[in-house]
Amino acid sequence: MGWKGTVRSLQASARRSERNAHRRQRELEKRQKEYAKMEALEQAAYEVEVYENHVDIILSMHKECAEAVKWKRLLSNPEPRQPLKSGTLEQEATHAAATYHPNFWARLFKLEARQRAALKSKIGAAQAEDERRYQAQLDEWKTAHTEWAEERDIAIRILDGDRQAKLDAIEAFESFAEISHLGSAIQMIVHEGGVLEAKVAIHGSDVIPTEIKSLLKSGKLSTKAMPAGRFNELHQDYVCSCALRVGRELLAILPDDLVIVTALDNVLNSSTGHMEEQPILSVAFSRPTVDGLNLETIDPSDAMKNFVHNMSFKKGAGFSAVAALDARRFAVTV
Structure with a gap:
């Protein structure tokens, strides 16, 4: 706090x-x-x-x-730790695209190309969401770190x-x-x-x-x-x-x-x-x-x-x- x-x-x-x-x-x-x-x-x-x-x-x-x-x-x-970029959503989207295997219906109705394109587009969306979450965490950290620094500063001064x-x-x-x-x-x-x-x-x-x-x-x-x-x-x-x-x-x-x-x-x-x-x-x-x-x-x-x-x-x-x-x-x- x-x-x-x-x-x-x-x-x-x-x-x-x-x-x-x-x-x-x-x-x-x-x-x-x-x-x-x-x-x-x-x-x-x-x-x-x-x-x-x-x-x-x-x-x-x-x-x-x-x-x-x-x-x-x-x-x-303790000093609040600065968040790190995780890229979790991007990794999940990339993995989903790389391991995609069309099922029977996708082959029958020739949906494979469309589904692969959709999976690739999700990679970009996942990157954007990872960045949005990181920036939100970074903003929270900046606020917490500023308050921690102010708290530490006044505590040192008070005790002195x-x-x-x-x-x-x-x-x-x-x-x-x-x-x-x-x-x-x-x-x-x-x-x-x-x-x-x-x-x-x-x-x-x-x-x-x-x-x-x-x-x-x-x-x-x-x-x-x-x-x-x-x-x-x-x-x-x-x-x-x-x-x-x-x-x-x-x-x-x-x-x-x-x-x-x-x-x-x-x-x-x-x-x-x-x-x-x-x-x-x-x-x-x-x-x-x-x-x-x-x-x-x-x-x-x-x-x-x-x-x-x-x-x-x-x-x-x-x-x-x-x-x-x-x-x-x-x-x-x-």
Whole structure:
């Protein structure tokens, strides 16, 4: 399988392993078409389901991740062999013409000359078909060989720690489509020491719901403003869940043992009095520690305690700006 095939395979694997919240989201989207036909109580129940599913989605970002890329295994893939012209059909047609013996009916109706001519004409047709098949195989080989060469090139560069190769691989895998869909943007930086940092613009106010929806005993919809403390807790869990998801995806794509994820959002700049996009979480995800987490049961905010990180959060006030981690602290010296 070539480089592009590897990307497609791992992307398909990630889709197959999607979490339950995502499957539930698709089911609810299908039911949305029937919303206008629902009775009032059905609509209320549907709205609560959509609300709860959205909260589940944003708090479980970290639970999904693509399969790890085996770069050394890709590097060991054998070079595709160039096809050879076989001439099999021509040989068969030539043999048929050379060994032709007219039967009784051919002699009786004087068909021998016509049949011999037909057999000879088939030799030319067989040559053309042999050539057509060879060219088709050659085209397939050229494509496979190009992908093999590209795969080998990027694998060598990745294993050598090439900065641009890391960025190329991350772009090719498109692992952050879900986060982007929820309103977050990601910028990748490879620092001097080779440490990769992802800067994630969270835009939490666009993602975290400002209302709580629930059903009354009567089955009617209850909509209440979300308390600031609850909003801030959801915001923190969402930020940490996104950061952990980004860290996992990067560690799956790259052979690096550590990556930095810095989350940014609009917070008050006390020196200017304005809301500005600033770092609110910066964390260094190490591969052994990430691999040791039980991702189905962890609290994403509490999980940050397992890593070197900067985060300032209070339930009543929410996030405060922090300094991004200095990548030089984690650079590997050779």
